[in-house]
Amino acid sequence: xxxxxxxxxxxxxxxxxxxxxxxxxxxxxxxxxxxxxxxxxxxxxxxxxxxxxxxxxxxxxxxxxxxxxxxxxxxxxxxxxxxxxxxxxxxxxxxxxxxxxxxxxxxxxxxxxxxxxxxxxxxxxxxxxxxxxxxxxxxxxxxxxxxxxxxxxxxxxxxxxxxxxx
Numbered sequence: 100x101x102x103x104x105x106x107x108x109x110x111x112x113x114x115x116x117x118x119x120x121x122x123x124x125x126x127x128x129x130x131x132x133x134x135x136x137x138x139x140x141x142x143x144x145x146x147x148x149x150x151x152x153x154x155x156x157x158x159x160x161x162x163x164x165x166x167x168x169x170x171x172x173x174x175x176x177x178x179x180x181x182x183x184x185x186x187x188x189x190x191x192x193x194x195x196x197x198x199x200x201x202x203x204x205x206x207x208x209x210x211x212x213x214x215x216x217x218x219x220x221x222x223x224x225x226x227x228x229x230x231x232x233x234x235x236x237x238x239x240x241x242x243x244x245x246x247x248x249x250x251x252x253x254x255x256x257x258x259x260x261x262x263x264x265x
């Protein structure tokens with residue numbers, strides 16, 4: 100990485116936060132209880148969820164939720180793609196760390212992509228409570244994201260300088 104290149108890019112979270120909610124089967128009741136408790140704070144946000152979790156929350160709480168596929172069917176990856184496009188700001192992911200999951204690589208990929216893009220990632224109820232009640236939830240916020248794309252482009256340029264492949 101060039102010492103003169105900024106290693107970060109700034110990405111602005113909008114005032115109306117975009118929140119993705121995911122819960123493993125053993126944690127769906129916890130997610131419903133949490134969302135019920137925080138319903139007033141969730142209203143007015145743009146909400147996303149994996150299929151079953153979103154259907155439960157929508158049916159039980161009447162919240163408008165964009166639903167992706169179930170996690171094992173690609174929903175975790177759909178959320179990850181939205182994160183990579185800077186279209187999701189926060190992930191509330193109630194996962195079961197003591198259970199074996201057939202789609203474990205997808206779960207790890209979602210957690211990794213959230214970290215790569217400096218997304219707020221709450222994996223338990225107390226963290227989710229602190230996040231949803233933060234004063235930053237109602238105002239724009241500028242985050243710094245490591246410029247992995249810039250580093251990749253510089254690597255390509257070092258391997259094949261521009262204009263040399265013609």
